[in-house]
Amino acid sequence: AQTIHQWPVAEIKAVGSPLSLGCTIKGKSSPNLYWYWQATGGTLQQLFYSITVGQVESVVQLNLSASRPKDDQFILSTEKLLLSHSGFYLCAWSPGQYQDTQYFGPGTRLLVL
Amino acid sequence: QQQVRQSPQSLTVWEGETAILNCSYEDSTFNYFPWYQQFPGEGPALLISISSVSDKKEDGRFTIFFNKREKKLSLHITDSQPGDSATYFCAAASQGTGSKLSFGKGAKLTVSP
Numbered sequence: 001a002q003t004i005h006q007w008p009v010a011e012i013k014a015v016g017s018p019l020s021l022g023c024t025i026k027g028k029s030s031p032n033l034y035w036y037w038q039a040t041g042g043t044l045q046q047l048f049y050s051i052t053v054g055q056v057e058s059v060v061q062l063n064l065s066a067s068r069p070k071d072d073q074f075i076l077s078t079e080k081l082l083l084s085h086s087g088f089y090l091c092a093w094s095p096g097q098y099q100d101t102q103y104f105g106p107g108t109r110l111l112v113l
Numbered sequence: 114q115q116q117v118r119q120s121p122q123s124l125t126v127w128e129g130e131t132a133i134l135n136c137s138y139e140d141s142t143f144n145y146f147p148w149y150q151q152f153p154g155e156g157p158a159l160l161i162s163i164s165s166v167s168d169k170k171e172d173g174r175f176t177i178f179f180n181k182r183e184k185k186l187s188l189h190i191t192d193s194q195p196g197d198s199a200t201y202f203c204a205a206a207s208q209g210t211g212s213k214l215s216f217g218k219g220a221k222l223t224v225s226p
Contacts, residue, residue, distance in 0.1 A: 034214075043218045044157070044202065059213065090156050100145055100206050102214055104156035 002027035004105040006091050012111045016080050021108050023074040023091030031093040033074040034102060035066055038088040050074060051096060086112045116140055117205050119217035127225055132190040134220045136203030139184070143205040143215075148177065148188050151200045151219075160201070161188070164208065193224045 005024045013019060025031050035047040048066035050056045056066045063082060067075045074091055091105040118137045126132045136146070144165040149157035163170040163177045163186070170177045174193075179186045190197055203217040 044216045046213060049213070092156075100208055100214070101147060101159060101162065103159060104149075107154075107156045109154075 002031075002093070002103070004091060004093060004103065006089075006105040006108050008108060009106075010109040010111075012113065013081050015083055015112055019076075019078050019081050019085070019110070021076040021089055021110075023076075023105055025072045025074075025093045028072075028093065028095065030071060030096060032096040033068060034092040034094070035074065035076050036090040036092060036104075037062065038090060038107075040087065042087075044090065048076070081112045083112050086110055115218070116143075116215045117203055117217040119201075119203050119220050121220060122218065123221040123223070125223040125225060126193050128193060128195060130193050132193045132197070132222055132224070134188040134190075134201050134203070134222065135185070136187065136217055137183075137185045138205045138215075140205070140207070140215075141184070142207040145206045145208040146177070146179065146186055147204050147206075147214075148175075149202040149204065149216075151202065157202060190222070193222075195224045195226050198222060198224045 003026045007022045033050045036044045038044050046059045048056050050068040053068050053071050064078045089108045092102040094102045116139050120135045147162035148160045150160040151157040161172045161175045163179050168179050174191045176189045200219045200221045202219045204214045206214045
């Protein structure tokens with residue numbers, strides 16, 4: 001069975017500080033990976049997706065960047081946090097190969113002060 | 114432009130009643146429609162999905178009705194339970210693109226005992 005792990009569970013950071021969030025998928029090789037952002041009580045906004053190691057496509061520009069250093073790892077980061085970055089960050093995976101069902105991780109809660 | 118619309122935004126039903134959540138979409142290339150259930154503080158979980166070749170999909174107490182001509186679908190939750198209280202997201206994608214899932218704004222369901 002596939003498992004998805006996100007870290008950290010929650011963060012409180014200062015405006016202007018750097019950020020790195022991580023996501024790991026176990027039990028599935030070469031998954032498609034996704035990052036989403038969700039405001040409190042809001043919808044899910046896709047930020048990035050990746051279909052293979054080293055390749056990341058940006059969907060929305062929010063002064064964030066993403067990288068896929070390993071087949072099972074997806075990293076979301078920024079050098080300078082903004083207040084607007086607060087929210088719930090979700091990593092998701094799909095099997096790829098025309099199987100588009102996405103499965104979400106438990107999320108990371110971020111509060112920027 | 115909101116490609117997937119949900120209504121109502123919130124709904125309260127009594128335990129045992131049928132809850133009906135509606136969804137409509139704009140893009141005629143959409144052919145895959147998953148519904149996700151999200152509890153506070155958790156990532157969304159896939160509840161049930163349908164492809165455009167079907168007009169109905171049933172899984173226990175959860176049923177999707179799909180009208181391709183009108184670009185509408187609905188999620189029916191029969192015999193609603195307090196544990197069904199959650200936010201439900203309708204999503205849509207063009208199957209096989211592997212990249213983008215468009216989400217509605219969500220519908221908050223409350224089931225009162």
